Amino acid sequence: MDIFVFLSLIGGLALFLYGMDLMGDSLKRLAGGKLESILAQLTAARWKGFLLGFVVTAVIQSSSATTVMLVGFVNSGIMKLGQTISIIMGANIGTTATSWLLSTADIQGTATLMKLLKPESFTPILAMIGLIITMTAKNSFRKNTGTILIGFAVLMFGMQTMSSAVSGLRDNPAFVNILTMFSNNPLMGILVGTVFTAIIQSSSASVGVLQALALSCAIPYSTAIPVILGQNIGTTITPIISSITGNTESRRVAMACLWIKMIGVIIVAAIFYLLHSFIGFAFMGANVSAFDIAIIHTLFNIISTVILMPFCKQLEKLAVKLVPERKAEKEKDVFDTLDERFLTIPAFAVEKCRDLVCDMARISAETFTKAARLLDAYDADGFEEVQRLEESIDKYEDKTSTYLVKIAGKQLAPKDSRAVTELLHCIGDIERISDHALNVAEAAKEIHDKSISFSQKAKEDLAVITASVAEILEITVQALTTEDLDAAKRVEPLEQVIDNLKRQIKNGHISRLRQGDCTMELGFILSDLLTNCERVSDHCSNIAVCVIEIANNSFESHEYLQQLKSGGSQEYSRLYAAYSEKYFIR
Numbered sequence: 001m002d003i004f005v006f007l008s009l010i011g012g013l014a015l016f017l018y019g020m021d022l023m024g025d026s027l028k029r030l031a032g033g034k035l036e037s038i039l040a041q042l043t044a045a046r047w048k049g050f051l052l053g054f055v056v057t058a059v060i061q062s063s064s065a066t067t068v069m070l071v072g073f074v075n076s077g078i079m080k081l082g083q084t085i086s087i088i089m090g091a092n093i094g095t096t097a098t099s100w101l102l103s104t105a106d107i108q109g110t111a112t113l114m115k116l117l118k119p120e121s122f123t124p125i126l127a128m129i130g131l132i133i134t135m136t137a138k139n140s141f142r143k144n145t146g147t148i149l150i151g152f153a154v155l156m157f158g159m160q161t162m163s164s165a166v167s168g169l170r171d172n173p174a175f176v177n178i179l180t181m182f183s184n185n186p187l188m189g190i191l192v193g194t195v196f197t198a199i200i201q202s203s204s205a206s207v208g209v210l211q212a213l214a215l216s217c218a219i220p221y222s223t224a225i226p227v228i229l230g231q232n233i234g235t236t237i238t239p240i241i242s243s244i245t246g247n248t249e250s251r252r253v254a255m256a257c258l259w260i261k262m263i264g265v266i267i268v269a270a271i272f273y274l275l276h277s278f279i280g281f282a283f284m285g286a287n288v289s290a291f292d293i294a295i296i297h298t299l300f301n302i303i304s305t306v307i308l309m310p311f312c313k314q315l316e317k318l319a320v321k322l323v324p325e326r327k328a329e330k331e332k333d334v335f336d337t338l339d340e341r342f343l344t345i346p347a348f349a350v351e352k353c354r355d356l357v358c359d360m361a362r363i364s365a366e367t368f369t370k371a372a373r374l375l376d377a378y379d380a381d382g383f384e385e386v387q388r389l390e391e392s393i394d395k396y397e398d399k400t401s402t403y404l405v406k407i408a409g410k411q412l413a414p415k416d417s418r419a420v421t422e423l424l425h426c427i428g429d430i431e432r433i434s435d436h437a438l439n440v441a442e443a444a445k446e447i448h449d450k451s452i453s454f455s456q457k458a459k460e461d462l463a464v465i466t467a468s469v470a471e472i473l474e475i476t477v478q479a480l481t482t483e484d485l486d487a488a489k490r491v492e493p494l495e496q497v498i499d500n501l502k503r504q505i506k507n508g509h510i511s512r513l514r515q516g517d518c519t520m521e522l523g524f525i526l527s528d529l530l531t532n533c534e535r536v537s538d539h540c541s542n543i544a545v546c547v548i549e550i551a552n553n554s555f556e557s558h559e560y561l562q563q564l565k566s567g568g569s570q571e572y573s574r575l576y577a578a579y580s581e582k583y584f585i586r
Contacts (some may be wrong), residue, residue, distance in 0.1 A: 012161030013209065019155025020098075020205050025411075026147040046086045046312060050305075053090025063095035064202055064238035065344070067257050071242045072341035075250035081319065084253050085312040088260055092232070092301045098204035099294040101152075102159060102211050127153035140413040155208075162212040183222035183284075186273060190265065193230020203235035207297050211290035221292075222284040225272070228296050229265045236261050242341055252319040259318060264304025334359070335395075338403040346410045350419050353404055357423050357430070358481040360396040361543075363389055364430045365473040368437035368536060372466040374444035375529075376459075386441040393434035397427050422550040426480060429539035433473070436532040436539075443525050443532075454522060461505045461585055462529065468498050468583040469533045476540040479547050491544035493575035497583055498537040502530045504585045 057066045067088060073079040126149045133146030181188060197206040210227060213219055236258045243254035276284065288296070308315065334356065342349040367389040374382050401424065408420050447453070454462065472494045479488035509526055 006165075008165035009162055012158045012165055012212070015154055015158030015161060016208060016212070017158070017200065017202075017205055019151045019153070019158055020202065020208070021151075023148050023151030023155060026144045026151060046309070049083060049086035050090040050309070053087035054094040055090075057091040057094030058097040062202065062204065063091040064235055066091040066094070067236075067239040067253070068242045068341055069345065069348075071239050071246060071250045071253050072339040074253045075243075075246040075341070076336040076339045078337060081249055081252050081256070082312070082316050085256055085260075085315050086309070088253075088257055089305045089309060092260070093298070093305060095204055095235075096294065096298040096301055099207045099211065099297045102156075102208045103289075103291040103294040123153040123156045126150075140415060144413070159208060159212045159215075162209065164216065183220055186222075186226035186269065189223060189226025190230035190233070190269070193227035193232075194234040195230075197231040197234025198237040199234075201235070201238045203231045206231045206234065207293060211293050214288050214290050214293055218287045220285055221281075221288050221296075224288045224293060225296060226269070228293065229269055229300065231297075232300060233258075233261045233265055245340075248323060248325050252323045255323050256315055256319040259322075260304075260308060260315060264300070264308060267307055268300055268303055335399045338399060343406055343410060346407050346412050347416050349403070349407050350416050350423075353400055353407070353423055354419065356396060356400050357426055358477075360393060360400070360427070361430050361477045361480050363396070364393055364434045364437070365470075365477050367393065367434045368440065368473060369470055371437040371441040371444070372470065374441050375447075375462060375466070378444050378448040383441050383445055386438060390434045390438045393431055397431040401427055418550050422546050425546045426543050429542045433536050433539050436536045439532045440529060443529050446525060450521075452522060454526065458505075458509065458522070458526060461501075461508060462526075464583050464585060465498065465501045465505060465530065465533050468494065468501060468579070469536050472498065472537050472540045476543050479544050483547065483551070485548060485551055488544040488547045489571065490575055491540055493572055494579045495537045495541040496576060497579040498534060500580070501583060501585060502534045505530055508585070 053066060057063050070079065070084045070087060074081060074084060130146040130149030130151075130153065134143050134150065137143045137146060183189075193206070196209075197203050200206055207228065210219075210224065210231070214224070236254070239254040239257045243251045275281075337352045337356065338349075342352060367386055370382060370389070371386045374386070404420050404424055404427075408417075412420065472491060475487050475490050475494070478484055479491065506527065509523055
């Protein structure tokens with residue numbers, strides 16, 4: 001093999017791996033995190049897990065990606081170890097879909113139809129179609145579809161380049177000696193397949209390379225079979241590396257991945273070579289085709305799955321025994337769902353952030369409700385509870401914002417990019433709501449500590465405005481958590497009513513102050529309370545407008561509010577009138 005053949009081989013391998021990566025990433029974006037969400041919500045049903053593992057892996061074209069997701073799910077507490085075993089087995093069969101796609105390169109025939117079915121005939125067409133789609137498409141679905149076609153075309157071109165580069169090795173004595181060595185020593189073949197796959201971290205890619213070699217070189221079954229067995233073991237390196245920084249449960253998932261493959265290889269190899277020693281399979285000396293390699297790869301995974309599926313519980317116990325519990329391991333908390341592994345599937349990572357932001361909004365609304373209650377009946381435990389909730393909101397803001405910034409640095413679909421922007425906008429407003437709630441609680445504490453009291457009229461007015469703020473918080477949380485645009489459109493009319501309530505209550509206080517029914521000190525406290533209530537409603541308005549504008553694929557919030565308040569919406573006027581009647585200061 002001269003230097004030019006070697007360079008051609010390396011170039012073909014680079015194109016092949018790049019095409020596979022491009023196609024896989026586009027398939028993940030096309031799925032939009034939905035498949036991952038389905039996996040995350042999976043029950044313990046064994047066959048259901050197997051089918052989902054098969055479907056998800058067949059779609060995203062990577063068992064390594066599926067198992068890394070499982071490591072992340074278990075590490076963050078979304079799933080249990082036992083749920084992952086059957087999914088891993090389904091993923092093992094699902095990953096064989098790629099080898100069947102690549103086996104089309106082995107189509108033979110001189111008829112026009114057969115020629116059209118050959119990759120060298122249709123991949124240029126796919127590449128051109130994909131290029132046109134990506135250059136002209138305006139939505140992410142079409143762009144990702146175009147990128148998938150381009151990725152597949154690049155992958156097949158790389159495969160053909162590798163095949164052409166090694167075509168001269170068929171009669172090379174050194175190359176023939178290597179193949180003979182693998183044929184006579186299956187353990188060496190398994191080792192080589194394992195190491196090569198571990199290096200490129202993809203059994204689909206390594207099987208594809210073997211298929212490319214089979215297209216031009218005389219590779220016998222006796223060489224291909226042990227290499228394929230080793231390739232199935234080598235693919236477990238990815239979840240093992242991913243689990244290194246994880247907790248005990250996630251490392252057990254990686255261990256389960258390894259032992260499912262190891263036990264499968266040991267059983268299948270032992271049975272096969274034992275039968276071969278007695279029967280002597282005649283086909284072992286024959287040369288394999290790309291199609292044959294796809295069959296062998298699939299048969300191994302099906303046979304090993306059928307053998308091991310009844311022993312899921314035992315495999316779980318084996319993983320637990322091999323990976324003992326760490327003595328000092330941090331307790332799981334809600335932020336474990338922000339796993340670094342999920343950054344490779346941004347759509348799913350965004351969904352995990354949305355879940356936390358929605359939890360954050362609910363806690364913030366609860367914080368204000370508890371703080372408002374202290375105005376009627378103050379107690380020290382209630383005040384400490386408000387403080388604790390406000391501190392937890394600060395932690396939510398820090399963790400979630402940091403993670404969202406990391407997501408923003410990834411290649412995102414337009415929908416996910418808009419979602420990241422929406423969540424970052426909302427997090428700041430939600431955090432400020434909890435700050436204002438703490439201010440209300442501190443005002444209640446001041447009133448209690450100084451043994452002072454508002455007039456009956458002031459208490460009634462405060463009850464009205466705090467009730468209106470509680471309702472606007474409830475509507476806002478509903479709009480954010482369910483992406484309910486109707487709920488979002490109810491926020492702004494109520495926000496205007498709260499602004500009016502603030503002015504009315506202030507004017508009432510000035511009148512009572514002139515009559516000597518109130519003091520300046522209470523006036524300052526009342527003014528602070530009213531300001532905090534108004535600010536809470538302002539932040540609710542910001543969140544609601546953000547939900548509406550994101551849904552409309554726009555960020556012109558000022559323009560939206562101006563149109564709304566100019567009287568251009570009958571629905572706005574109707575809601576404003578209804579809320580004005582409901583929250584009326586007498």
